[in-house]
Amino acid sequence: MFKKLKEKLKIFRKKVDEEEAREEVRQVEAREAKPEPKVEAEVVEEKRKEVEKEAKKEKVSLKDKIKAVVFEREVIIDEGKLEGILSELEMILLESDVAFDVVDEITQKLKDSLVGRRKKIGQKLSDIVIDELKSILKDILDRNRFDFDEFVRNVDKPANILFVGVNGTGKTTTIAKIAKRLTSQGYSVVVAAGDTFRAGAIEQLEEHAKNLGVKIIKHKTGADPAAVIFDAIKHAEAKGIDIVLSDTAGRMHTKKNLIDQLGKIKRVTKPALTIFVDESLAGNDAIERARMFNDAVGIDGSILTKLDADPKGGTAISISYITGKPVLFVGTGQSYDDLEKFSSEWLIGRIFD
Ligand SMILES: Nc1nc2c(ncn2[C@@H]2O[C@H](COP(=O)(O)OP(=O)(O)OP(=O)(O)O)[C@@H](O)[C@H]2O)c(=O)[nH]1
Numbered sequence: 061m062f063k064k065l066k067e068k069l070k071i072f073r074k075k076v077d078e079e080e081a082r083e084e085v086r087q088v089e090a091r092e093a094k095p096e097p098k099v100e101a102e103v104v105e106e107k108r109k110e111v112e113k114e115a116k117k118e119k120v121s122l123k124d125k126i127k128a129v130v131f132e133r134e135v136i137i138d139e140g141k142l143e144g145i146l147s148e149l150e151m152i153l154l155e156s157d158v159a160f161d162v163v164d165e166i167t168q169k170l171k172d173s174l175v176g177r178r179k180k181i182g183q184k185l186s187d188i189v190i191d192e193l194k195s196i197l198k199d200i201l202d203r204n205r206f207d208f209d210e211f212v213r214n215v216d217k218p219a220n221i222l223f224v225g226v227n228g229t230g231k232t233t234t235i236a237k238i239a240k241r242l243t244s245q246g247y248s249v250v251v252a253a254g255d256t257f258r259a260g261a262i263e264q265l266e267e268h269a270k271n272l273g274v275k276i277i278k279h280k281t282g283a284d285p286a287a288v289i290f291d292a293i294k295h296a297e298a299k300g301i302d303i304v305l306s307d308t309a310g311r312m313h314t315k316k317n318l319i320d321q322l323g324k325i326k327r328v329t330k331p332a333l334t335i336f337v338d339e340s341l342a343g344n345d346a347i348e349r350a351r352m353f354n355d356a357v358g359i360d361g362s363i364l365t366k367l368d369a370d371p372k373g374g375t376a377i378s379i380s381y382i383t384g385k386p387v388l389f390v391g392t393g394q395s396y397d398d399l400e401k402f403s404s405e406w407l408i409g410r411i412f413d
Contacts, residue, residue: 157374227310
């Protein structure tokens with residue numbers, strides 16, 4: 061998870077530190093060779109004299125003493141110095157599947173906040189850049205903060221949660237993971253086999269339902285998915301079940317008739333929450349699909365699967381930015397417990413630990 065992105069950020073830090081160390085040595089050497097111009101360094105000049113006096117007394121190298129003087133001063137971070145650093149960071153983020161618009165906002169914000177900032181000599185520029193990057197990421201991710209547990213607690217029951225997305229991204233497995241999570245929190249759950257299109261989809265959900273001990277409502281392959289989900293809601297109402305988790309057939313976002321069918325499912329079954337599921341690995345394709353599903357049918361949030369198999373991880377940063385809707389969970393493996401609640405703290409903790 062995030063392996064490549066983490067490595068790249070580590071190398072980035074190291075490079076910034078090394079360049080900074082070289083720059084400081086250059087400055088010290090330049091100062092030794094040519095004393096500070098008086099106009100710029102009245103205070104430094106005073107200190108230098110003190111230092112020279114002391115150095116003579118203590119036989120400490122003049123170079124070290126002057127270094128100490130230099131270290132007590134601050135430098136202003138200028139645009140020139142930042143330019144190379146920011147373009148390197150930009151590349152790292154783009155290569156890690158962070159969408160262009162997000163990278164653009166991050167680098168612009170870094171520039172706005174860092175250019176002109178004073179830093180003590182000796183304080184690492186890489187620390188300053190990374191701390192600021194964390195705070196910008198947090199700000200971006202928190203724009204669409206959403207607490208799924210709180211939602212479930214407060215929603216009118218039974219609540220229908222509809223899962224949509226393209227084929228094979230892990231939608232059905234994710235429904236099973238959510239069912240496990242909800243039942244272990246004490247909620248009652250029924251699953252609706254709304255993927256009536258793919259051969260084997262009903263059996264797949266049935267298998268999960270059996271493993272988890274939850275009821276499944278199903279019709280035959282080829283049946284109207286809206287009718288299946290409608291029946292599941294009726295069943296939940298009759299039996300006092302809290303949550304209906306509704307599967308739908310995976311469909312390409314470009315297939316208008318299938319997307320229109322989702323519109324019908326939504327109209328008939330009035331989900332309290334429509335969740336778009338896609339795989340983190342799909343990178344910018346997943347972002348584009350999320351945007352199109354959101355435009356066409358309206359989503360309330362996303363779940364990203366297979367983060368365990370994605371060394372880049374930028375999709376998790378971009379998807380809520382692009383859709384304006386939160387990421388609720390991420391899938392981190394194939395077993396029922398491999399589901400983690402998403403938050404800015406979770407993501408930042410994973411990338412920068
Ligand atoms: N490594 C990993 N694999 C996952 C994760 N979530 C799902 N999978 C696997 O992805 C594959 C596809 O999952 P499904 O749940 O069948 O996908 P689907 O989206 O329902 O497929 P359609 O019915 O075609 O839409 C399965 O082998 C799952 O075990 C995850 O978080 N990590």
